[in-house]
Structure formats: structure tokens, C-alpha cells
Amino acid sequence: MALRVGVIGGGQLARMMIAPAVELGIDLRVLAEDEGMSAGLAATAVGDYRDLATVRAFAEGVDVITFDHEHVPQDVLRALVADGVAVHPGPDALQFAQDKLAMRARLADLGVPQPEWAAVRSVAELQSFLDAQGGAAVVKTPRGGYDGKGVRVVRSADDARDWLGALGEGEALLAEELVPFVRELAQQVARRSGGEMIAYPVVETVQRDGVCAEVIAPAPAAGDRLVEVAEGIGRTIAEGLGVTGMLAVELFETDDERILVNELAMRPHNSGHWSQDGAVTGQFEQHLRAVADLPLGSTAPRASWSVMVNILGGPIGATLDERFASAMAEHPGAKIHTYGKAPRPGRKVGHVNVAGEDLDDAVYVARAAAAHFA
Amino acid sequence: MALRVGVIGGGQLARMMIAPAVELGIDLRVLAEDEGMSAGLAATAVGDYRDLATVRAFAEGVDVITFDHEHVPQDVLRALVADGVAVHPGPDALQFAQDKLAMRARLADLGVPQPEWAAVRSVAELQSFLDAQGGAAVVKTPRGGYDGKGVRVVRSADDARDWLGALGEGEALLAEELVPFVRELAQQVARRSGGEMIAYPVVETVQRDGVCAEVIAPAPAAGDRLVEVAEGIGRTIAEGLGVTGMLAVELFETDDERILVNELAMRPHNSGHWSQDGAVTGQFEQHLRAVADLPLGSTAPRASWSVMVNILGGPIGATLDERFASAMAEHPGAKIHTYGKAPRPGRKVGHVNVAGEDLDDAVYVARAAAAHFA
Incomplete structure (x- = not known):
């Protein structure tokens, strides 16, 4: 019968998949965060995308899993793959959309042109980057930012002291060239x-x-x-x-x-x-x-x-x-x-x-x- | 909140309204004839469109009623209008899509160019029309035809004897010029x-x-x-x-x-x-x-x-x-x-x-x- 595509996330991107799914004859199923979301018409489940049991139950009814957003945790994604679920994009790719530091390092490996950047863990490291960049930089939290959130232009390491202070063990911020x-x-x-x-x-x-x-x-x-x-x-x-x-x-x-x-x-x-x-x-x-x-x-x-x-x-x-x-x-x-x-x-x-x-x-x-x- | 449009009939025409409804922000609701029909995604009710109670219950939840087909009986449509329901197209218009004899008569009043036609109730009347048309005509059942059903090319009144014999009191067939x-x-x-x-x-x-x-x-x-x-x-x-x-x-x-x-x-x-x-x-x-x-x-x-x-x-x-x-x-x-x-x-x-x-x-x-x- 019809191919079943499961979308994790019930926002407008999932909503706008409904129209082409109907025309293509794809059975679109959405795991929405709440009732009454944008993609509510296609919502067949409501639940927390961070909860493996919820996501696993949703995945059982579909042929492929895809996403309205990039926030599904890696351990959930990898458990699905281990279950034999087709996940697109897969966790190996998604990690670079989930973590901007990982993305910068990988693009450097690929030789893709990008702004000057550094992982900074302390005021001293950020100040050193700022000095090298002529006194201004963009600082980003590697995870969870969107639409300008988690992004700040800094002209002094003090401007990011709060974010630096909140870093956990092994964590860092991404400092980038303020590109002209x-x-x-x-x-x-x-x-x-x-x-x-x-x-x-x-x-x-x-x-x-x-x-x-x-x-x-x-x-x-x-x-x-x-x-x-x-x-x-x-x-x-x-x-x-x-x-x-x-x-x-x-x-x-x-x-x-x-x-x-x-x-x-x-x-x-x-x-x-x-x-x-x-x-x-x-x-x-x-x-x-x-x-x-x-x-x-x-x-x-x-x-x-x-x-x-x-x-x-x-x-x-x-x-x-x-x-x-x-x-x-x-x-x-x-x-x-x-x-x-x-x-x-x-x-x-x-x-x-x-x-x-x-x-x-x-x-x-x-x-x-x-x-x-x- | 969102405008609710109710569609009577769950075929492909209702299905193809789903995509634009989603983009326009219209809450599309379909009264389907059966489970699993083309427009199943938007089906909020399943039932017989000829049954006033079924249609009335469906109409209560919407702002306007429209159609996937033209088969909803006039008495059901007129009861909805009497209830104050917005029905588009309304029964006064739809009667001309439901009855080809009524349509021919109304288009003649409007002066719209159409084939020569006649209402025929008997073999004699059809033969008379055939004679006037050079021996060939198209005969149609006024109601219920689609995709070539209920349409027949006749070269003798005998060719429509079965349909003529099945006519009820006050009913007629539509005979039309075989247009070159x-x-x-x-x-x-x-x-x-x-x-x-x-x-x-x-x-x-x-x-x-x-x-x-x-x-x-x-x-x-x-x-x-x-x-x-x-x-x-x-x-x-x-x-x-x-x-x-x-x-x-x-x-x-x-x-x-x-x-x-x-x-x-x-x-x-x-x-x-x-x-x-x-x-x-x-x-x-x-x-x-x-x-x-x-x-x-x-x-x-x-x-x-x-x-x-x-x-x-x-x-x-x-x-x-x-x-x-x-x-x-x-x-x-x-x-x-x-x-x-x-x-x-x-x-x-x-x-x-x-x-x-x-x-x-x-x-x-x-x-x-x-x-x-x-």
C-alpha cells in the first residue's frame, strides 16, 4: 500500500509536507509535540521526541522517519537505526546540524570555505580569538540555537562571560570571524x-x-x-x-x-x-x-x-x-x-x-x- | 478560528482540495461515503449523503457546505438551506447540474448556444426527433450519468426502447442533436x-x-x-x-x-x-x-x-x-x-x-x- 513517511515534529515544515504527500500518494504521519500544532491534520501521535519509547512506538508504524527539526537526540536516533528503522537524514549526518563545532571541524576536513573559527572554553581563549580577529567576533552556542537565538556579536570576552561560565565539562563555545x-x-x-x-x-x-x-x-x-x-x-x-x-x-x-x-x-x-x-x-x-x-x-x-x-x-x-x-x-x-x-x-x-x-x-x-x- | 469548509463526498476532487486548504489555513472536513476513500485524510464523518440526518449532523460542524459530486438530493440541500447553512453551490444552481433537461431549458432561456434538443417520452417522440435530425441523435438519461454513462448514440427509436420503457410518470429522456x-x-x-x-x-x-x-x-x-x-x-x-x-x-x-x-x-x-x-x-x-x-x-x-x-x-x-x-x-x-x-x-x-x-x-x-x- 502507500509508503508511510513519519515526520518527527509538528511544526510548519511538517505541515507543508502534507500537500505534496497527498498528491504523491504518500501516507504522511506526524509525531507532534502537542495537540493542535501546525501539522495537526497529519498528526497520528503526540509525544516527546526525546523519549525513546515514544519515538520507537511511532517508528513502528512507518517505512521511513524524517524530521521537522534537528533536535532529536543522537541516542534516540541511533537506537532507531539499531532497530533497523530507515532514518533520513541519519544520525551520522544530523550530528553536524546539531553541533556547530562538529560542523566547523568537518567542513574544514572537507576543504569547504568558511569563516575563521575556534572552539573557546575560557575568557582567555575567547580574548585570544578576538585579538586575532581585530577585536570583534561572533560567539555561538554549538547546540540548540535557531533564528538568531544562541548567537551574539562580542567585542570583548566579557560579553560572553555568562555563556562561558555555564559551560560544562568538555564543552566549548564556537567563536567565528565577524564576516564582512x-x-x-x-x-x-x-x-x-x-x-x-x-x-x-x-x-x-x-x-x-x-x-x-x-x-x-x-x-x-x-x-x-x-x-x-x-x-x-x-x-x-x-x-x-x-x-x-x-x-x-x-x-x-x-x-x-x-x-x-x-x-x-x-x-x-x-x-x-x-x-x-x-x-x-x-x-x-x-x-x-x-x-x-x-x-x-x-x-x-x-x-x-x-x-x-x-x-x-x-x-x-x-x-x-x-x-x-x-x-x-x-x-x-x-x-x-x-x-x-x-x-x-x-x-x-x-x-x-x-x-x-x-x-x-x-x-x-x-x-x-x-x-x-x- | 480557521474557516471550516465541509465537503460532501470523499472522492479525488475532495482529496485535491486538501493541499490548498492546508496552505490557505482552511479546516477542510469531508463527509465520505465509506472508510478509506480518496479524501480519507480529511474525512471527519462517514455516511450516506442522501440521508438528511447524516448530512445535517455533518453540516453543524462547518461554516460552509460544498461538494465532491452533484448527487446530493434536492430535498436534503433545501433542508440545509432552510436550517440556515451556507451551501455552495446552492440547490437552485445545482438542479441544473443534476437534471440535463432542466439545464437545456434554462440555457435556452439564457440564449446560450446549444445543440438542438427535445424531451422525449415515447418511441414516437424520439422517432420524430430522429427524423428531424437526419436519423441520428444522442439520447441521455437526465439524471445520474457521468463519464459516458447514461449517454447513447441512437439511429433508431428502438435503440432507446429500454430506457423509454423504464421512464416513470412525468419523466422524459433528453434527445440531442449529434453535433458534428x-x-x-x-x-x-x-x-x-x-x-x-x-x-x-x-x-x-x-x-x-x-x-x-x-x-x-x-x-x-x-x-x-x-x-x-x-x-x-x-x-x-x-x-x-x-x-x-x-x-x-x-x-x-x-x-x-x-x-x-x-x-x-x-x-x-x-x-x-x-x-x-x-x-x-x-x-x-x-x-x-x-x-x-x-x-x-x-x-x-x-x-x-x-x-x-x-x-x-x-x-x-x-x-x-x-x-x-x-x-x-x-x-x-x-x-x-x-x-x-x-x-x-x-x-x-x-x-x-x-x-x-x-x-x-x-x-x-x-x-x-x-x-x-x-
Whole structure:
């Protein structure tokens, strides 16, 4: 019968897998953290993804396990693999998305260009890194950060004294060069367990307050060299780390024309939401195809330009209130995707995709439609 | 909270509303005929749509009622309306999709071009119609026909003697001119209760054995006059009959350049499946927007040409078997939509959409991908 794909985590990424799963005939099952989450329609279980018994029971009913997030502990993942469960991406790959220090060390081995970095365990070590970097650096907690959380720009070792003091035995912080970037990019690659890979066009991402605000696909003024280098980095990492499913590589483009890896995500990613309406195969469908070991789909753009603008939850009264209707009425070509989440200041509650032949028009319409929700 | 749209009927049309409902944030609820139907994921009730108590209980939990098919009896529909339930399309419109004689009479009132027709109650009346038509006609049962069922070409009144003999008091058959058509077309229009309407491009449909086999959007070699006439017919019918939701008008194009109305459907329709991947707003999203009284979306094509080829259930072993994988592997740009139905000879179990800039290429790829399932 239908292939059963189990997704651990009930957030918007799991939710956005529902639509392509229905069309592909995949039986999508979600282990949600709570009742009433974004992916509630497909939730067949509710429980704690850190609890092996819960996850094991959920895995028994599916053919493959994948994820809405990267927070499932390694010991749970490895127990599933030992049980014979197909886990995509697997723990060997996921560890590099779960631990930024491990990621930096592995990318160094692979020869992938990245910012200068160091593991720092003390004020003295951080000060030494700061001195070498001209007095400024980015400090990150290796685990658990997202959307700007667990990231801090420091100009003195004192600025991270609290985090350093909280380190346990054998733990360290990641200190990174404060990269003089001119813009941020993202490269997505899908990979199947047998090695088949396909890359999406490199895109430009605009962050505000550490959160993705807008994405333009493809990245404007991206020359052949940039496209080639970005795709090469994506493929090297996907293959080198053994990623299965969607990989997103966040990149800095510097003022001296270097492309440096910022962060990794091994799941569908905000930088790829444009592909739902702008590519022949959207990232959520592609992720399902990759983890279910089905042939990958074309990543060709459907239009010259695609623009994605996030809807950050402002004073919205309801999911489908007058604001939604007014946005749809004024912008009949805008594709509004909602996450079924209660609005809260700064919370991602949806996004707008617009595809078209004129970039300025597409940017205008996407921003204008999203502005109805501000 | 989220707008609740209830769909009566659990077939593939209801199933294909799930994807856009999730993205729009609509809480879709389906009253399915049985367990395990195409739209099972969204089925919140199972029961007989002819039973008022069943339908009434289902309607209590939703904000608007719409349909996967046109078979809900008028007395059930009218009882819902009397209860104050929003029913779209409503019984006043649906009666013309349920009864082909009523439809012919109403279209005649509206001045819409259609084949010559007559209500025939006896062998003598049918023979008289045949004589006037040069000895050949199409005879239809006014109710319950679909996909070529309840339709017969007759060259003698004897050919319909069985149907005539089975007529009850006050019943009649519909006799129609055997139209010398050169091709079949379909025109879709979406309409909200307040009157807002939007038309899709007129498409060419190819039927085999009375079942839709292929659709090309827009209809090749459709000149301005054809486009204008077809859209005008669609708008006239949608407005004249008070349709809410999607309306599909099946049309004949004759060798003397007439456009004549063949059949109507007041729901998403096989002739519009191309729009899922080929238009900015697919027909399933548009239907939800129209029945939920949300602003309608752009019907602009995403590509110069879109081609839809139905998958008619042949000897398929499973929903996602090697044939599916081989079709995806060879045609990474083909969008394969599955209905979650057990394959049976001649049964529609899915379709393939291909959009592109070259019509011959798109036709080739869509047919080749669909052929993997033959």
C-alpha cells in the first residue's frame, strides 16, 4: 500500500509536507509535540521526541522517519537505526546540524570555505580569538540555537562571560570571524541515500533581527562563477556529510568575493519556501522524494523570479480574518501560505510567494501582500 | 478560528482540495461515503449523503457546505438551506447540474448556444426527433450519468426502447442533436456569492470511450473570437444559474465554427486539473476561495502550455510501486497526482500534469509519464 513517511515534529515544515504527500500518494504521519500544532491534520501521535519509547512506538508504524527539526537526540536516533528503522537524514549526518563545532571541524576536513573559527572554553581563549580577529567576533552556542537565538556579536570576552561560565565539562563555545559580508545567500541540495543529488538555484536571503525576512530566487546578479561555487559547496557538503533529504547551506558573500558557509539545515528550510510556487518541484515534495528514496524532481524555476516574504505574527485577529481577505483581494497573484499558528509578535505564522518575469514587481507584490498582516 | 469548509463526498476532487486548504489555513472536513476513500485524510464523518440526518449532523460542524459530486438530493440541500447553512453551490444552481433537461431549458432561456434538443417520452417522440435530425441523435438519461454513462448514440427509436420503457410518470429522456464537432473544449469560471467572477483560459479536452483522456491548456489555435465566445458562455451560465464555486462548461466546437454547450459541472472538473501546476491559482484552491467567499485568485497560466493526461487504472501493483518510480525517474518535470484509489481497468486513479514552453514536448512528456501506469 502507500509508503508511510513519519515526520518527527509538528511544526510548519511538517505541515507543508502534507500537500505534496497527498498528491504523491504518500501516507504522511506526524509525531507532534502537542495537540493542535501546525501539522495537526497529519498528526497520528503526540509525544516527546526525546523519549525513546515514544519515538520507537511511532517508528513502528512507518517505512521511513524524517524530521521537522534537528533536535532529536543522537541516542534516540541511533537506537532507531539499531532497530533497523530507515532514518533520513541519519544520525551520522544530523550530528553536524546539531553541533556547530562538529560542523566547523568537518567542513574544514572537507576543504569547504568558511569563516575563521575556534572552539573557546575560557575568557582567555575567547580574548585570544578576538585579538586575532581585530577585536570583534561572533560567539555561538554549538547546540540548540535557531533564528538568531544562541548567537551574539562580542567585542570583548566579557560579553560572553555568562555563556562561558555555564559551560560544562568538555564543552566549548564556537567563536567565528565577524564576516564582512555584502549579502547572504542560501544553496539547497536534495540527496537520496544512493547518492543521487539535485541542486536548486542559489538564492539571496535577507535577515532582519536574526530571522529570515525575504528570499529572492535566483540570487540577483549571480554570475556563473557564483552559481558554480555555491552549487559545488552544497554538493560537497551533502555528499561529504552523507545528508539524505533536503540540505540548506546558508552562505555569506563577502566584499572580496568569497563565499563562506554560515549555517547548515538538514530539512526543508525557510530559504526554500519560494520553490513551492516557483519551482517545478517544491522543497517539501523534494524532501519527501529524497527520504522515501523516490527519484528526485526537476528544480527548474517556473518563472524568471520568485520572491518569498515571511509573515511575522503581528496583531492578527484570526487565521482567516479581514487582513487575509484584503491581501488576497488586492494581490490575486500572491500565494499566501499559513501555518495555523496563533499569532505572536515576531513569530513566523505564514509566508507569501510571488513568481513573475519582473523582479521589482514580484518584490513589490510579495511585500505588499505580507504587509496586510503587519 | 480557521474557516471550516465541509465537503460532501470523499472522492479525488475532495482529496485535491486538501493541499490548498492546508496552505490557505482552511479546516477542510469531508463527509465520505465509506472508510478509506480518496479524501480519507480529511474525512471527519462517514455516511450516506442522501440521508438528511447524516448530512445535517455533518453540516453543524462547518461554516460552509460544498461538494465532491452533484448527487446530493434536492430535498436534503433545501433542508440545509432552510436550517440556515451556507451551501455552495446552492440547490437552485445545482438542479441544473443534476437534471440535463432542466439545464437545456434554462440555457435556452439564457440564449446560450446549444445543440438542438427535445424531451422525449415515447418511441414516437424520439422517432420524430430522429427524423428531424437526419436519423441520428444522442439520447441521455437526465439524471445520474457521468463519464459516458447514461449517454447513447441512437439511429433508431428502438435503440432507446429500454430506457423509454423504464421512464416513470412525468419523466422524459433528453434527445440531442449529434453535433458534428471538430473538437471538444471546456471553459471554467469561478464565482462568489456576491457575483465576483474570474474565468480560466478555454482548454481543449480529448475524450476516449466517453472519459476525459487529455487536456491541453490553453486550447491550441484558439483565436480571440473563440476565447471571447467561450468565456462569455461561461460567465453567462455562472451568473444566470447563480453558480457559486467552480463551474465547468463542456463545449463542442463545430466544423461550421459554432460553440455549443455539451454538459455542465458545478465543482472542480477533470478539464481543470492542469491548473494545479499550470495556473497561478489551481481550480481546487479557487473552488475553496469561491465557496468560502474569499477573494478569487489569478487564473494566469504559469507557462505557455499545460498538458494533463489521466492515468486510467491498468495493472498497477501498488500506489507507489516501481512504475511510479520509473515514471518519476524518466520524467523529472512531470507532476504526478495520485488519488489513493485501488486500480481497476478504466478507473481514474491519477493524472500527470506537465507545463512548458513547447506544446509538443509537454504532450510527449505527459503521455510518456502516464504510459508507465498503463
